[in-house]
Amino acid sequence: MKPKEIRRSSGGLQIIWSDGKLDVVDYARLRLACTCAVCREMPSHPDYRDARFERSRSVHSLDLVGNYAVGIMWADSHRSIFAFDRIKNLPPLTEEKISPEAEVAGGCCGGGCH
Numbered sequence: 001m002k003p004k005e006i007r008r009s010s011g012g013l014q015i016i017w018s019d020g021k022l023d024v025v026d027y028a029r030l031r032l033a034c035t036c037a038v039c040r041e042m043p044s045h046p047d048y049r050d051a052r053f054e055r056s057r058s059v060h061s062l063d064l065v066g067n068y069a070v071g072i073m074w075a076d077s078h079r080s081i082f083a084f085d086r087i088k089n090l091p092p093l094t095e096e097k098i099s100p101e102a103e104v105a106g107g108c109c110g111g112g113c114h
């Protein structure tokens with residue numbers, strides 16, 4: 001699948017695929033998915049949604065890499081390259097979906113051990 005158009009928006013990278021579907025990928029999520037040599041060496045990635053990483057999730061410029069990937073130059077001078085297939089198959093972020101109630105219910109014993 002190839003994109004017809006790639007645009008920057010305030011909510012993330014907007015990709016209109018050749019089948020007409022639109023994906024909006026959060027910048028923090030993209031940065032987290034970077035597989036460059038530097039990022040692969042990191043034992044764990046920081047939470048790029050944190051306010052401290054504003055520049056790490058701000059796009060400085062976008063460019064196409066051949067006909068298979070998009071390159072992102074981030075505001076902190078880091079460069080990431082994402083193959084279109086990879087963007088299409090990024091794992092979803094889950095943290096925000098956990099409600100306080102769900103955390104209690106999913107604890108060790110539902111509260112009986114305290």
Ligand SMILES: [Zn+2]
Pocket residue numbers: 034035036037038039040078079080
């Ligand atoms: Zn990287």
